[in-house]
Amino acid sequence: MLAESKQVILTGDKTQCADIRIIPTGIIEVDIPSEERHYEADFAQLCFYTRTQKTELVCRSEQKNDVVQWKLEIANDDARELLSMIERAEDEFEQLMRSL
Template sequence: MLAESRHVLLSGKKSQFADIKIIPTGMIEVDIPDEAKHYQADFDQLCFYTHNKNTELVCRSGQKDDTVHWALDLANDDARELLSMIERAEDEFEMLMRSL
């Protein structure tokens, strides 16, 4: 069970990148080195909203107030790859739990 990482260009911000790590235990970690920001969330806090050529990845509180903790603008291809990575991580974790 290994974490997967991707280095993606953030949409709308010239040459600003994010390093995204998908951890199979159900966590995502995001580092934006240019801004010295670090975010993390559980998979169930994430929502993807597609707008034309971009997709917004939003981390919500998941509670009744549904507060947005952070958001990233990604290219649609990067968002699809990220969603695929999350799905693989969930499948991998589920298989591991079944084998225990």
């Protein structure tokens, strides 16, 4: 069970990169080195909102009335790849739990 990593370009006001790790135990980690920011969330907290040219990856609090904890604007292709990575991680974790 290995974490997968991907670097994406954020599509906000200023061009920045984010390093994203998908951990099969159900965790996503996001590092934005230029701002020295680190975010972490469970897969269940994530929502993808796709618009014409970009997708907003939103992390909502599970305990605070669905309050947005953080969000990233990324390219649609990057969002599709992240979603695919999350699905693979969930499948891999499920297979591991069944084999135990």
